[in-house]
Amino acid sequence: xxxxxxxxxxxxxxxxxVGTMKGAFIFRSNAKRSSWDVGGPYFPGSAVYxxxxxxxxxxxxxxxxxxxxxxxxxxxxxxxxxxxxxxxxSAPVKFPESAGVALNQIWQxxxxxxxxxxxxxxxxxxxxxxxxRDAGETWSLNEGLWNHPxxxxxxxxxxxxxxxxxxxxxxxxxxxxxxxxxxxxxVTEDGGESWRPSNQGVRADFxxxxxxxxxxxxxxxxxxxxxxxxxxxxxxxxxxxxxxCGEKWTDVAKGVPSDxxxxxxxxxxxPDCAWIVPLESDGFRCTPEGKLRVYRTTDGGKKWEPMTKGxxxxxxxxTVLRDAMAADPLQxxxxxxxxxNGKLYGSSDEGKKWSELADGLPAVVSVKAVEISIPRKRT
Amino acid sequence: MSLVFVIPGPLRDLAGNRSEVRVKxxxxxxxxxxxxxxxxxxxxxxxxxxxxxxxxxxxNIFIDGEDIRYTGGLSxxxxxxxxxxxxxxxxxx
Numbered sequence: 218x219x220x221x222x223x224x225x226x227x228x229x230x231x232x233x234x235v236g237t238m239k240g241a242f243i244f245r246s247n248a249k250r251s252s253w254d255v256g257g258p259y260f261p262g263s264a265v266y267x268x269x270x271x272x273x274x275x276x277x278x279x280x281x282x283x284x285x286x287x288x289x290x291x292x293x294x295x296x297x298x299x300x301x302x303x304x305x306x307s308a309p310v311k312f313p314e315s316a317g318v319a320l321n322q323i324w325q326x327x328x329x330x331x332x333x334x335x336x337x338x339x340x341x342x343x344x345x346x347x348x349x350r351d352a353g354e355t356w357s358l359n360e361g362l363w364n365h366p367x368x369x370x371x372x373x374x375x376x377x378x379x380x381x382x383x384x385x386x387x388x389x390x391x392x393x394x395x396x397x398x399x400x401x402x403x404v405t406e407d408g409g410e411s412w413r414p415s416n417q418g419v420r421a422d423f424x425x426x427x428x429x430x431x432x433x434x435x436x437x438x439x440x441x442x443x444x445x446x447x448x449x450x451x452x453x454x455x456x457x458x459x460x461x462c463g464e465k466w467t468d469v470a471k472g473v474p475s476d477x478x479x480x481x482x483x484x485x486x487x488p489d490c491a492w493i494v495p496l497e498s499d500g501f502r503c504t505p506e507g508k509l510r511v512y513r514t515t516d517g518g519k520k521w522e523p524m525t526k527g528x529x530x531x532x533x534x535x536t537v538l539r540d541a542m543a544a545d546p547l548q549x550x551x552x553x554x555x556x557x558n559g560k561l562y563g564s565s566d567e568g569k570k571w572s573e574l575a576d577g578l579p580a581v582v583s584v585k586a587v588e589i590s591i592p593r594k595r596t
Numbered sequence: 597m598s599l600v601f602v603i604p605g606p607l608r609d610l611a612g613n614r615s616e617v618r619v620k621x622x623x624x625x626x627x628x629x630x631x632x633x634x635x636x637x638x639x640x641x642x643x644x645x646x647x648x649x650x651x652x653x654x655x656n657i658f659i660d661g662e663d664i665r666y667t668g669g670l671s672x673x674x675x676x677x678x679x680x681x682x683x684x685x686x687x688x689x
Contacts, residue, residue, distance in 0.1 A: 287654045288606065288643035289685040306610060306639030311647040319646035 224256035231545050232298075233553055235561060236265035236459065239579035241281050242300050243554055248588075250551050250565040251260045253574050256299045259283075266540070267339070269326035270587040274334040277591050280353070282310075282323035282339075290323055292339070305316040309338050310356045316363065318343055325540070327383040333390055337501035340549040341378035342439045344371060344397040348409070362395070371400035374453070379540055383449070386442045386462070393462055394438070397455075398539075401433035402463060418466035423455045436520050437481045437539045438463070441488035449491045449518065451481045454498060458518040469518030474505040483542045484567070485550050492524070492544070492552055492568055497551060502536055509533040509572075510586050511554070513568050527571035528562065535560070538582050545586035555581025558566060601633050602681040603640070610639035626659060627670035629680060644682060644685065654685040669689040 223430045224245035226232060233244035242257035253444050263283035271278040279299065284290035284305040293302045293311050294309040321342040329336030337354065340349040362368070371378055382396035391408040394415065419535035421433045434453035440462075441447040449469075450457040454477055456470035470476035477498030484490035492513050497505045504510065509528040512521040535556040538546075542554040545595075552561045559578035597605040619636050623629035625679050627649075645651055649670075657664045658681040664672040666681045674680070 283605075286645075286687060287653055289646065289684065291642075306642075308647075309641040311642070314647065317648060319648050319650070371624075 219258055219261050221258060221299075222256055224254045224298055226563055230589055231277075231551060232270065232589055233543075233561070233574075234268035234270060234281075234583070234585040234587070235555055235578070235581060236268050236281070236540075236583035237555075237579035237581050238264045241268060241283070242578065243279070243485065243576075244561070244574060245298075248547060250545075250547075250563065253563075254410050255575065257580075259299055260285075262286075262295075263278070264322075264582065266582050267323045267326045268583055268585050269337075270336070270585060271328040271591070272587065273328060273331060273555070273589055275558040277589055280326045280328075282326060284322055290320060292323060292326075292353065292356075294307075300416050301577075306345070309349075309353070309550075310341065311560050313358060315343045316345075316358065321377060322551070324377065324379045325383050327385060330385055330387055330390065338383050338385050338393075340395060342377045342379035344368070344378045344380040344400060346380055346383070347393055347408070347533050361405065361410050362403065362412050364569070365403070365412050368400070370432065371397055372432070374398040376539075376558065382435070382438045384438060384463075386440075386445055387442065390443060392462075394440075396435040396438050397430060397437060401431040402433055402438065402450075404463065405544075406560070416466070416527070418463065418468070419450065419452055419456055419457060420468075422566065429562040436479045437483050439491065441483055443486055443557050444488035447483075447488035447517070449481055449483060449493075450522075451478050451493060453477065455588040456493065456518070457510040468517075469514070471519075472521040473512050474510070478537075479539035480537040480541045480554060482544040482552060482554075485544060485546040486548070490515045490567070493519070493521075494535075494542065494554060496536060503534040504536075507532050508563075509535050509556075510566075511552070511571070512566055524564070524568035524570060526573070527573075541581050543584045543586040546588050551586060553584050553586050555584050557581065599623065599629055599632065599677070600679045602679065603637075604633050604683055606684070607640050607682070610643070612636040620623045623682070624673050625666075625670065626657065626664050626672040626674060628661075629674045629678070630657075630670070633680075640682075654687045656683045656685050657681070658683070674675055 235242040240258035262281035278350040304504040325340035327338040384394040386392035448459040475495040545551040561575040684686040
């Protein structure tokens with residue numbers, strides 16, 4: 218097994234939690250974000266589709282969902298930035314016997330809102346939502362979504378039938394939006410008891426009915442923290458904005474080389490600003506013309522501009538997957554993405570200039586960016 | 597009467613760092629034999645079988661040298677004193 222290194226974060230540092238097909242890595246920098254230490258590989262050999270940082274209630278806990286091809290998946294956490302990890306004997310996230318299915322993969326880990334500091338959510342494949350109310354000790358299947366009559370008509374996309382996006386409305390603990398590929402977006406407004414589809418305006422070019430109530434292949438949805446009504450959605454063909462918290466969607470794919478893609482990130486403070494990486498569709502799914510271009514909008518999607526400084530513009534046939542792009546909360550915001558070819562790029566100025574932070578990683582499937590706050594030890 | 601389970605390296609920390617686990621009792625099938633192992637080493641269970649009770653697709657189980665895929669799966673017969681070997685398949689990429 219490879220030698221594992223650890224990072225030693227300080228208060229105010231930025232961490233990148235990088236999940237790959239062969240393990241997880243933790244990148245650390247101070248607020249300048251000009252040089253990075255690398256911790257890992259953690260869980261070498263296991264695919265890590267989901268990682269998360271829980272800084273609520275004085276914690277500094279990193280979550281990861283390693284999945285071994287041989288031994289299945291587990292949900293593990295570290296309170297010392299990767300030096301040690303829990304290893305639950307019994308997999309905490311698993312389907313009840315009555316569901317009649319087995320967990321394939323955990324695709325998303327979402328710590329709950331500040332007012333529910335012991336709550337976490339997991340999106341999994343086959344598409345389902347799990348909830349923990351005791352800080353990740355025990356988990357239960359959300360029966361409302363699992364028993365939804367439309368669920369049996371959802372279809373798997375290329376990555377499987379996965380629930381990959383969980384958006385927790387900061388204004389109401391009862392309102393949660395999730396996205397399933399391929400099922401579309403669903404929303405609950407009663408804390409998960411009942412769910413309804415929320416795809417008005419989103420196309421499904423691969424179906425005879427181009428605007429069905431559900432069944433869209435939503436690849437990623439992001440929601441502004443400062444204006445939760447503002448969302449952007451990257452679809453399997455189609456790039457959308459919502460001004461009403463996902464009730465209606467408007468196509469904003471003007472000025473991009475392709476309206477196909479997976480990854481998206483939204484600015485931490487500016488609801489008009491988002492970043493995407495368009496890909497040539499449908500069979501190729503690599504950056505068009507061999508140019509690695511991040512596109513940014515600063516006006517809510519009316520215009521998109523290529524951000525290429527520091528990114529290869531020749532022979533760069535890259536794929537950036539749905540969870541492999543993130544923005545940090547600093548000013549100016551840092552933006553980061555990883556590629557299927559194992560490259561990790563970062564920008565500390567909102568995309569104006571990019572640097573290659575790593576080359577030669579295993580295929581990158583998830584990137585999360587967080588600013589850490591370490592509680593001082595009591596004396 | 598007892599059975600011997602041979603534990604693969606990646607799972608030994610879930611079996612008290614043992615490479616072999618001897619359990620008392622007898623079992624008429626692979627499924628019942630494995631239940632004896634789960635009682636002794638509960639952490640091994642979720643790594644070997646899924647929550648619907650199927651052996652994970654990239655895990656191989658041999659009873660006295662025979663792959664249970666070809667002897668009846670989890671219904672495969674088990675003799676007293678059998679050696680049951682759990683191994684990861686040669687798969688990956």
